Amino acid sequence: MSTQPAVECSIQRTLDLVGDRWTLLILRDLFRGVRRFSRIQEDLGIAKNLLTDRLGTLVDSDIVERVPYQDRPIRHEYRLTEKGRALSPALLALMRWGDQYVSGGLAPTELVHDDCGTRLELQPWCTTCNVPVVPTDISSRPGPGRHIGTEDTRA
Amino acid sequence: MSTQPAVECSIQRTLDLVGDRWTLLILRDLFRGVRRFSRIQEDLGIAKNLLTDRLGTLVDSDIVERVPYQDRPIRHEYRLTEKGRALSPALLALMRWGDQYVSGGLAPTELVHDDCGTRLELQPWCTTCNVPVVPTDISSRPGPGRHIGTEDTRA
DNA sequence: GTTAGTCGGTTGAAAATCGCAACTGACTCC
DNA sequence: GGAGTCAGTTGCGATTTTCAACCGACTAAC
Numbered sequence: 605m606s607t608q609p610a611v612e613c614s615i616q617r618t619l620d621l622v623g624d625r626w627t628l629l630i631l632r633d634l635f636r637g638v639r640r641f642s643r644i645q646e647d648l649g650i651a652k653n654l655l656t657d658r659l660g661t662l663v664d665s666d667i668v669e670r671v672p673y674q675d676r677p678i679r680h681e682y683r684l685t686e687k688g689r690a691l692s693p694a695l696l697a698l699m700r701w702g703d704q705y706v707s708g709g710l711a712p713t714e715l716v717h718d719d720c721g722t723r724l725e726l727q728p729w730c731t732t733c734n735v736p737v738v739p740t741d742i743s744s745r746p747g748p749g750r751h752i753g754t755e756d757t758r759a
Numbered sequence: 760m761s762t763q764p765a766v767e768c769s770i771q772r773t774l775d776l777v778g779d780r781w782t783l784l785i786l787r788d789l790f791r792g793v794r795r796f797s798r799i800q801e802d803l804g805i806a807k808n809l810l811t812d813r814l815g816t817l818v819d820s821d822i823v824e825r826v827p828y829q830d831r832p833i834r835h836e837y838r839l840t841e842k843g844r845a846l847s848p849a850l851l852a853l854m855r856w857g858d859q860y861v862s863g864g865l866a867p868t869e870l871v872h873d874d875c876g877t878r879l880e881l882q883p884w885c886t887t888c889n890v891p892v893v894p895t896d897i898s899s900r901p902g903p904g905r906h907i908g909t910e911d912t913r914a
Numbered sequence: 915g916t917t918a919g920t921c922g923g924t925t926g927a928a929a930a931t932c933g934c935a936a937c938t939g940a941c942t943c944c
Numbered sequence: 945g946g947a948g949t950c951a952g953t954t955g956c957g958a959t960t961t962t963c964a965a966c967c968g969a970c971t972a973a974c
Contacts, residue, residue, distance in 0.1 A: 614866060632770050640921085654960090697849035697881070699769045706773060712768055722885050920969100926965090927963090
């Protein structure tokens with residue numbers, strides 16, 4: 605029955621859920637407040653059957669919930685759950701990378717801190733040392749969720 | 760000639776480059792030090808023709824470079840460029856999300872700060888206030904790279 | 915009370931992409 | 945000279961995606 609090798613990597617497990625060509629863009633729209641089927645569909649230019657399928661998967665995965673916004677006729681919109689909202693660092697990281705390396709440093713959209721208006725950065729942060737951490741100061745080790753054997757663990 | 764609507768979102772621009780089912784996993788392997796064609800291929804189980812194609816795209820995009828590691832016969836390995844290494848926050852964010860929401864809090868692999876061994880977190884950080892920022896304290900605004908019109912900008 | 919329009923889909927067929935297996939070329943090692 | 949490794953390429957069937965048409969429930973216009 606279970607000849608399936610366990611996936612021992614959270615990146616892969618994550619991408620299995622949201623790593624296709626459309627899903628992260630759908631989530632981006634939901635973050636931006638575009639929550640209705642037809643709005644998402646026209647905004648992304650995704651085929652309707654695919655949007656149906658992807659939203660269904662997201663709902664099944666508890667990343668998105670389908671909530672009615674009117675009766676007669678009953679219509680639903682899609683909202684991020686807490687699990688879905690927790691993807692915001694990932695989307696922010698992808699966005700900041702695109703700002704820097706694809707948009708040539710000119711961000712099409714900036715995300716700012718409400719309190720002070722400063723544009724947000726996203727960095728690995730050491731909660732013990734209370735400092736930002738650059739890739740060369742990172743090592744990996746097996747965690748409680750099962751380990752991966754690698755030769756070189758430096759990021 | 761140019762009926763193409765300009766893509767006004769760095770997330771989309773980023774996903775156009777690395778947002779298919781395999782590319783981020785290939786990059787993860789490169790971060791882990793798996794740099795050779797056959798190693799990546801057997802590690803991921805990706806078809807060879809696809810791996811050839813994806814690595815070619817990554818090299819064209821200057822995210823990865825192809826460097827010889829021996830002559831006779833000449834063989835190359837693939838290494839992240841600075842642009843590629845800059846994707847580490849994105850991969851880390853996806854990994855941490857998977858740890859928390861897919862792996863049930865049990866990280867298969869932990870990334871730790873070399874200096875102190877603390878597991879790394881990834882958070883939006885306000886460089887002015889010097890505090891971490893949660894999604895509800897984030898707003899968006901049009902940046903110099905062209906704006907997006909939205910109804911609701913709250914993350 | 916028919917007609918048109920909106921929203922959130924479903925269905926079916928064509929087109930694009932993917933996965934698999936076989937093959938290749940340059941070399942090494944025995 | 946034969947087997948093996950590595951980094952691919954090629955061809956083909958299987959899967960996915962795209963595109964267009966259609967549908968049901970309802971509203972609003974005439």
